Amino acid sequence: MKPASVILPDKTFFSIGETSQITRVKQHTLRYWESEFKLLRPTKSKSGHRRYTKKDIDIILQIIDLLYNKKLTIAGAKKQLLSEKRGKKEQLQFEFTESTAAIELLKETKKTLQEIIKILK
Secondary structure (H helix, E strand, O other): OOOOOOOOOOOOOEOHHHHHHHHOOOHHHHHHHHHHOOOOOOEEOOOOOEEEOHHHHHHHHHHHHHHHHOOOOHHHHHHHHHHHHOOOOOOOOOOOOOOHHHHHHHHHHHHHHHHHHHHHO
16 A cells, blocks of 8 residues: 555664654654554564554555545544454445346355254254
């Protein structure tokens, strides 16, 4: 989800200042997002300084996209990020209006489930 214009230096950790410059998000906003988004949890050095990884920066860029481009609320962005993390896919939707293939698929699925129930009993 990284915009083409964002090229990350080849290093393991980034300070909050570097992360702010890379993502163009103010430092206080990054700290606020840490409190709102469970997925955004940079490690801290022994002296307490935040250490962002490339994965953290990717998450920040996703948050930017969700909040500013897709116009989601923070709650909506949280939900979207968590569902992506859990790997939930949108449910397949069938149109049942005279769709023979869909009806046959449902009949076959029902038959398979009935056989499984018999085996389990």
